[in-house]
Amino acid sequence: xxxxxxxxxxxxxxxxxxxxxxxxxxxxxxxxxxxxxxxxxxxxxxxxxxxxxxxxxxxxxxxxxxxxxxxxxxxxxxxxxxxxxxxxxxxxxxxxxxxxxxxxxxxxxxxxxxxxxxxxxxxxxxxxxxxxxxxxxxxxxxxxxxxxxxxxxxxxxxxxxxxxxxxxxxxxxxxxxxxxxxxxxxxxxxxxxxxxxxxxxxxxxxxxxxxxxxxxxxxxxxxxxxxxxxxxxxxxxxxxxxxxx
Amino acid sequence: xxxxxxxxxxxxxxxxxxxxxxxxxxxxxxxxxxxxxxxxxxxxxxxxxxxxxxxxxxxxxxxxxxxxxxxxxxxxxxxxxxxxxxxxxxxxxxxxxxxxxxxxxxxxxxxxxxxxxxxxxxxxxxxxxxxxxxxxxxxxxxxxxxxxxxxxxxxxxxxxxxxxxxxxxxxxxxxxxxxxxxxxxxxxxxxxxxxxxxxxxxxxxxxxxxxxxxxxxxxxxxxxxxxxxxxxxxxxxxxxxxxxxxxxxxxxxxx
Numbered sequence: 001x002x003x004x005x006x007x008x009x010x011x012x013x014x015x016x017x018x019x020x021x022x023x024x025x026x027x028x029x030x031x032x033x034x035x036x037x038x039x040x041x042x043x044x045x046x047x048x049x050x051x052x053x054x055x056x057x058x059x060x061x062x063x064x065x066x067x068x069x070x071x072x073x074x075x076x077x078x079x080x081x082x083x084x085x086x087x088x089x090x091x092x093x094x095x096x097x098x099x100x101x102x103x104x105x106x107x108x109x110x111x112x113x114x115x116x117x118x119x120x121x122x123x124x125x126x127x128x129x130x131x132x133x134x135x136x137x138x139x140x141x142x143x144x145x146x147x148x149x150x151x152x153x154x155x156x157x158x159x160x161x162x163x164x165x166x167x168x169x170x171x172x173x174x175x176x177x178x179x180x181x182x183x184x185x186x187x188x189x190x191x192x193x194x195x196x197x198x199x200x201x202x203x204x205x206x207x208x209x210x211x212x213x214x215x216x217x218x219x220x221x222x223x224x225x226x227x228x229x230x231x232x233x234x235x236x237x238x239x240x241x242x243x244x245x
Numbered sequence: 246x247x248x249x250x251x252x253x254x255x256x257x258x259x260x261x262x263x264x265x266x267x268x269x270x271x272x273x274x275x276x277x278x279x280x281x282x283x284x285x286x287x288x289x290x291x292x293x294x295x296x297x298x299x300x301x302x303x304x305x306x307x308x309x310x311x312x313x314x315x316x317x318x319x320x321x322x323x324x325x326x327x328x329x330x331x332x333x334x335x336x337x338x339x340x341x342x343x344x345x346x347x348x349x350x351x352x353x354x355x356x357x358x359x360x361x362x363x364x365x366x367x368x369x370x371x372x373x374x375x376x377x378x379x380x381x382x383x384x385x386x387x388x389x390x391x392x393x394x395x396x397x398x399x400x401x402x403x404x405x406x407x408x409x410x411x412x413x414x415x416x417x418x419x420x421x422x423x424x425x426x427x428x429x430x431x432x433x434x435x436x437x438x439x440x441x442x443x444x445x446x447x448x449x450x451x452x453x454x455x456x457x458x459x460x461x462x463x464x465x466x467x468x469x470x471x472x473x474x475x476x477x478x479x480x481x482x483x484x485x486x487x488x489x490x491x492x493x494x495x496x497x498x499x500x
Contacts, residue, residue, distance in 0.1 A: 049454065052454070052457065052458040053457075054454045054457060054458070075460060075462070078457070078458055078459070078460055079460060081458070082458075083455075083458045085451065085454075085455050085458075087451070089406050089448075090448065090451040090452050090454075090455050091452075091455045093399055093402055093403075093452050093455070093456070094398065094402070094468075095377060095378035095381060095398050095401065095402060096378050099378070099468050102466075102468050103456070103459060103461075103466065103468070104459035104460055106466030106467070106468055107459060107460030107461055107462070107466050108460050111467075115468075135377075135378075135402075136402070137402065137405050137406065151459065152458075152459070155459060155460065
C-alpha cells in the first residue's frame with residue numbers, strides 16, 4: 001500500500017545516552033487525518049524534528065510519499081513535509097505576513113507572479129488574506145496560528161504536521177482552528193494533548209509513550225479504553241463525556 | 246503599507262515623503278549626511294542651506310513638529326559632550342562672564358552640535374516616514390548584502406519578543422517581592438539576563454529549524470515584490486540632498 005508517511009524502526013538517543021525514540025513504527029495513508037497523542041516527554045517533538053531531518057536517527061527509516069529521507073533527499077523531503085511549530089513566534093520571522101508566506105515557496109525557486117499567486121491562495125485557504133501586510137508580532141494568537149499554517153501550506157506539502165496546534169488558543173480560536181483544519185484536504189498528522197480536539201478531527205489516533213507507538217486505532221475507542229489511557233498519562237478534561245462528542 | 250502597525254519611530258501618514266520608496270529616502274539620507282559632514286563648520290552659508298533643506302523636508306513629510314523635536318532628544322548625549330569641549334580646549338581663550346572658553350573648543354562644539362543635530366533630524370524624518378519592512382527592502386535594493394538585511398529584520402522582529410520575555414521575568418521577580426533598588430541587586434538581574442540570553446539562543450535555534458523545514462539552506466530568497474522606482478521618484482527624493490551636496494562642494498572650494 002502506498003503511504004503518505006511511513007516511519008520504521010526509528011531510534012534516537014541523546015549524546016548522554018538517554019533514549020528518546022525506541023523503535024517508532026507508523027504509517028499514514030494519503031488523505032488521512034491522524035492524531036498523535038502522548039504524555040509530555042514521550043518523544044513526540046523529537047519524532048517531528050526527525051521528519052524534517054533536523055535530527056538524524058541512529059537507526060530506522062522515514063519515507064514521505066515514495067522518497068526516503070537521506071542526506072541527498074533532504075530538501076525534497078522537507079518540501080513534502082509541512083511542519084507547523086508549536087510556537088508561531090518561532091515560525092513567523094519575516095517583517096510582514098506576505099513575506100513570511102513567500103519564504104518557503106521562494107526557497108524552492110518560485111518567483112514573480114507564480115510566487116505572489118501562491119502566497120495569495122495560501123492566505124485565502126486559511127481565510128487570512130487581509131493580514132498580508134501586517135507584521136506577525138501584531139497579530140492575535142489565533143491569527144498567528146492561521147498564518148503559520150499558511151506559511152507551510154504555501155510549500156504545497158504532501159503531509160501537514162502540526163505540533164500542539166491548540167496551545168495558547170482560547171476556546172473560540174480552538175474551534176475556528178478545528179473548522180479550518182477540516183477544510184484542508186492535505187494528509188494531516190496532529191500532535192496534541194488536547195484529546196477532545198483529536199476526537200473531533202481525527203478518526204484515527206496513535207498513542208506514543210516512552211519513545212514507541214503503543215496504540216493505534218479509532219480515536220473514540222482509544223479514548224474509551226480507561227486502562228490504556230491511565231497507563232499513558234492521558235486524561236479527558238473533567239466533565240467531558242465521550243458519547244456527547 | 247498602512248496595515249503593518251509599527252514602531253515607535255514611525256508616524257503614520259500619507260505625505261509625499263511617506264510615499265517615496267525606502268531606497269530613495271535611504272540614499273538621500275546618506276548623501277545628505279555625507280554633505281553635512283563634509284562641510285567646513287565655519288562656512289555658515291552652507292550650514293544655512295543644510296538647515297533649510299532639513300526644514301523643507303520636514304514640512305513636506307507632514308510630521309508634527311512636537312514628534313520631530315521629541316525624537317531629536319536622542320542627540321542630547323552628543324550635545325552634552327560638545328558643551329564640555331570649550332572648557333577643556335586649547336588656547337586662544339575668550340572670556341564670557343566668569344568662564345574662560347577655548348576658541349577651538351567652541352568651534353569643535355559648534356561642529357559636533359550642528360552636524361549631529363542635522364544628521365539625527367534627517368534620520369528622524371526618514372524613520373518617521375518609512376516603516377521597518379520598507380527600510381529593510383530599501384537596504385536590499387541598495388545592494389546591502391542580504392545577510393545583513395536578514396540580521397536587521399530578525400533583530401527588529403524578535404526585539405519585541407525578547408523584550409516581552411524580559412518583562413515577564415521582571416514581573417515574576419517583582420511578584421515575589423524583588424525590587425531592583427541598589428547595586429547589590431545587580432546579581433539577580435544579571436542572572437535573569439543570562440537566562441534570557443539562553444532562552445533567546447534556544448529560540449534562535451527553533452527559528453532556524455522552522456526556516457530549515459521550509460527549505461532554507463543558508464541563502465535568503467529574493468522576495469522583491471515592489472515595482473521599479475521611477476526616475477521621477479529618484480529625482481524628487483534626491484533633490485534636497487543634491488542641494489546640500491552642492492552647498493558642501495561650494496563650501497569646500499571657497500574655504
